[in-house]
Amino acid sequence: MSHAAAVPAPTLATSGVAARAADLSRVYGEGETRVVALDSVSVEFGTGQFTAIMGPSGSGKSTLMHCMAGLDTISSGSARIGDVELAALGEKKLTQLRRDKIGFIFQAFNLLPTLTAAENITLPMDIAGRKPDPAWMNAVIETVGLSGRLAHRPGQLSGGQQQRVAVARALVARPEIIFADEPTGNLDSRSGAEILGFLQESVRAMGQTVVMVTHDPVAAGYADRVVFLADGRIVEELHRPTSDAVLDRMRRFDGRGRTQ
């Protein structure tokens, strides 16, 4: 036995980079309609970290998330999930990677209305031909408080409950990274706080990696780190943010997001 065997392996929560952008640019259109949505962005999303992406409207938040999640193509630079360079993948491999390694939570829940909560939760894994681990699935369902609602269809659930289904759907597959786009944008503040609490707990207790786009300083306060974008560039980062610190930082931006 080597000496190394006695040393515990680094936990998910403290090691590695789940996703990385390097000199990533995304340009839309040309000539007069040319927009540089991302301008040479370099950022790492650490494994087991909860990162919030903030910035004024049009600053490139959604573009960054979509490029990192393989939902949009990049113009130059690099976007990686783990060690995989997304631009090097064909459409089929990219679809596979999204399915197997990435979880998504959107503002609009994106549940299928004809399926029950339980069926919605397992749908991505069913499509991938993978079986959810029953113990893990129970733990996730219990954590997000859906035990009594599994046979309900989305139309029979409140907005907060529907988003819990979407969170459970993302967590059950244990993806390498979860991208959340304004996950609490359609919820009242209490339901929003619950969802953010679940995401935070999934990072702290389960070592999940979460990247969340938000406009809300209170939501960003749940993250381990906030990355601020302005005009397609990263202009600042806050670590262990409080919502007051985020709000204060936002106030010091001018209309275009630059520091005054």
Ligand SMILES: Nc1ncnc2c1ncn2[C@@H]1O[C@H](COP(=O)(O)OP(=O)(O)OP(=O)(O)O)[C@@H](O)[C@H]1O
């Ligand atoms: N498909 C597209 N075609 C042309 N321009 C686009 C496209 N998608 C985004 N853009 C432009 O790129 C810039 C960044 O957009 P993006 O949606 O990433 O901003 P955002 O920070 O997410 O904004 P919001 O907070 O309003 O959602 C904007 O100027 C936008 O108009």
